[in-house]
Amino acid sequence: MTLDAILAELAPGLLRFTLGLLGERAVAEEVAQDALAALVVRWQRHGPPENAAAFVFAIARRRAGRERLKRRLLVPLVLVANRFAPVPGPEALAVGRSQVAATLAALDRLPRPEREAILLVAAGERSGSEAATLLGISPSALKMRLHRARRRLSEALGEAVPVKRSP
Amino acid sequence: MNDETDLDRRLRADLEPTPEAVARVVAGARAGRPSRHLAASLAWAAAVLLALGLPLLLLESPRRETATLNITNSGDLVLVTRAGHHAILGGAAADPARAPQSLVLVRPGATP
Numbered sequence: 001m002t003l004d005a006i007l008a009e010l011a012p013g014l015l016r017f018t019l020g021l022l023g024e025r026a027v028a029e030e031v032a033q034d035a036l037a038a039l040v041v042r043w044q045r046h047g048p049p050e051n052a053a054a055f056v057f058a059i060a061r062r063r064a065g066r067e068r069l070k071r072r073l074l075v076p077l078v079l080v081a082n083r084f085a086p087v088p089g090p091e092a093l094a095v096g097r098s099q100v101a102a103t104l105a106a107l108d109r110l111p112r113p114e115r116e117a118i119l120l121v122a123a124g125e126r127s128g129s130e131a132a133t134l135l136g137i138s139p140s141a142l143k144m145r146l147h148r149a150r151r152r153l154s155e156a157l158g159e160a161v162p163v164k165r166s167p
Numbered sequence: 168m169n170d171e172t173d174l175d176r177r178l179r180a181d182l183e184p185t186p187e188a189v190a191r192v193v194a195g196a197r198a199g200r201p202s203r204h205l206a207a208s209l210a211w212a213a214a215v216l217l218a219l220g221l222p223l224l225l226l227e228s229p230r231r232e233t234a235t236l237n238i239t240n241s242g243d244l245v246l247v248t249r250a251g252h253h254a255i256l257g258g259a260a261a262d263p264a265r266a267p268q269s270l271v272l273v274r275p276g277a278t279p
Contacts, residue, residue, distance in 0.1 A: 004193075004197070007193045007196060007197065008189075008193055011184075011189045011192050011193050012183070012184055012189055014192075015182075015184040015188060015189065015192060016178075016179060016182035016183065016184065019182045019184070020178070020182050025184075025188070029184075029188055029191065029192055032192050033192045033195045033196050034196075036192060036193065036195075036196030037195070037196040037199055039196070040196055040197060040199060041199070070211075099181060100181045100182075103177070103178065103181040103182070104181075107178075118175075118178070119178075121175070122171070122174070122175035122178045122179060123178055123179055123182050125179075150172060150174055150175075153174055153178075154174055157174075157177075
């Protein structure tokens with residue numbers, strides 16, 4: 001498989017993963033691009049990694065974590081800035097109430113381990129064993145995290161507890 | 168382990184990027200363009216280094232030069248010289264009270 005084909009295949013899932021982690025499309029694109037650019041450099045210098053998907057998702061997870069930490073440190077400044085920000089218009093309010101915003105808000109309220117687990121599997125479409133390896137946990141621990149994450153998300157979104165799709 | 172649920176599908180649909188976004192990210196990664204994120208991180212790092220380093224630079228005390236003075240008597244004069252620098256003439260060795268008033272600075276390197 002060529003590098004271009006790998007990039008095209010990984011990009012959508014990676015973008016979903018970073019958007020779910022960060023909640024902002026622009027920042028999510030930046031982080032996803034950095035992770036894919038790291039893969040390009042790795043590929044050109046040392047050849048393809050053993051698992052390209054694990055490589056980019058691990059980098060994106062680390063960078064997203066740093067981004068969230070940085071944002072948390074800046075919370076006081078943002079609060080001050082928002083005091084002087086203009087009142088959001090009707091369009092912005094409508095967007096804020098949209099289903100996507102509700103999903104992002106519900107994801108944001110999840111504990112980090114659960115958020116990462118559900119996003120790797122559901123949004124990033126990583127297999128259970130791959131996600132467990134990426135998170136450094138056992139497959140059974142991942143199963144528990146996924147179960148809790150789905151339950152909490154369903155509650156937050158006001159949905160019935162998710163039912164497994166029949167194979 | 169991760170049998171897909173309706174919730175998973177909803178999550179994927181809500182987070183779905185536009186084709187333009189996918190193309191933009193792939194093109195950016197392929198071109199090796201540094202993202203704004205990276206540039207911002209570098210700016211942050213520079214700002215932190217500056218914030219930490221500037222006080223250290225300002226607080227650093229200036230180096231003191233070691234001064235070696237040579238004091239000799241020449242008649243009723245006390246001759247104070249510093250190698251390669253000013254020569255200082257102190258007058259009236261017999262009357263120390265006058266000495267500070269009669270200091271003469273001679274140009275660098277000069278000796279009487």
